[in-house]
Amino acid sequence: xxxxxxxxxxxxxxxxxxxxxxxxxxxxxxxxxxxxxxxxxxxxxxxxxxxxxxxxxxxxxxxxxxxxxxxxxxxxxxxxxxxxxxxxxxxxxxxxxxxxxxxxxxxxxxxxxxxxxxxxxxxxxxxxxxxxxxxxxxxxxxxxxxxxxxxxxxxxxxxxxxxxxxxxxxxxxxxxxxxxxxxxxxxxxxxxxxxxxxxxxxxxxxxxxxxxxxxxxxxxxxxxxxxxxxxxxxxxxxxxxxxxxxxxxxxxx
Ligand code: IPD
Ligand code: CA
Ligand code: CA
Numbered sequence: 001x002x003x004x005x006x007x008x009x010x011x012x013x014x015x016x017x018x019x020x021x022x023x024x025x026x027x028x029x030x031x032x033x034x035x036x037x038x039x040x041x042x043x044x045x046x047x048x049x050x051x052x053x054x055x056x057x058x059x060x061x062x063x064x065x066x067x068x069x070x071x072x073x074x075x076x077x078x079x080x081x082x083x084x085x086x087x088x089x090x091x092x093x094x095x096x097x098x099x100x101x102x103x104x105x106x107x108x109x110x111x112x113x114x115x116x117x118x119x120x121x122x123x124x125x126x127x128x129x130x131x132x133x134x135x136x137x138x139x140x141x142x143x144x145x146x147x148x149x150x151x152x153x154x155x156x157x158x159x160x161x162x163x164x165x166x167x168x169x170x171x172x173x174x175x176x177x178x179x180x181x182x183x184x185x186x187x188x189x190x191x192x193x194x195x196x197x198x199x200x201x202x203x204x205x206x207x208x209x210x211x212x213x214x215x216x217x218x219x220x221x222x223x224x225x226x227x228x229x230x231x232x233x234x235x236x237x238x239x240x241x242x243x244x245x246x247x248x249x250x251x252x253x
Pocket of ligand 2 (some may be wrong): 083205206
């Protein structure tokens with residue numbers, strides 16, 4: 001399964017790299033700026049066909065083509081391009097994300113940004129790597145010195161305002177970035193570039209792989225109430241572990 005995962009993500013990586021900067025057709029999903037390119041769709045078809053050839057009896061959930069209803073202990077969760085709005089504008093902060101779940105446990109995850117040639121990978125219980133070298137979350141424990149990343153969903157959850165949290169952090173002097181790819185945000189926490197990440201309303205395909213990569217790099221992932229995390233959650237908080245509680249408090253304040 002690891003071999004199939006890596007084959008699929010590398011082939012899809014070559015495809016999205018080849019078409020980076022276009023030309024390609026762009027259409028809109030729900031909402032004017034929720035884009036999908038023909039490369040997103042081709043990438044998902046390619047990944048799905050590689051998985052189907054190897055494991056015809058496994059379930060697959062992809063962002064662009066939905067769920068293939070097969071009763072199986074194994075589910076592959078695919079984001080064929082995470083950071084599509086960046087991709088559509090020639091900004092190389094985007095990637096492919098593929099996670100594999102056995103029952104309800106994530107067992108394999110890979111996130112690949114071919115534009116930067118960075119392949120993040122994790123296997124449950126075996127650690128996380130970036131281009132085959134082991135990675136670890138940062139060591140920082142002083143909340144005043146943290147470096148954070150967040151994202152804003154296409155649709156704001158009812159009664160929540162992600163900007164008030166953002167404003168609170170920034171006005172207290174904490175540097176916060178917004179890259180536009182949740183899967184990369186998670187991986188950049190996993191390799192210690194950022195100390196923490198939060199976002200509302202992500203989907204399973206945005207987080208499936210990155211969540212395992214953070215945990216296997218020694219980090220912590222929960223919802224905003226500190227509950228154990230599942231990929232179906234609508235609140236994502238991922239940190240190096242040491243700043244988890246102060247960041248959680250700052251989010252719910
Ligand atoms: C989006 C990105 C973005 C996040 C959005 C996601 P897409 O995924 O991960 O960073 O803020 O919530 O939907 O649409 O580029 O696959
Ligand atoms: Ca996504
Ligand atoms: Ca996507």
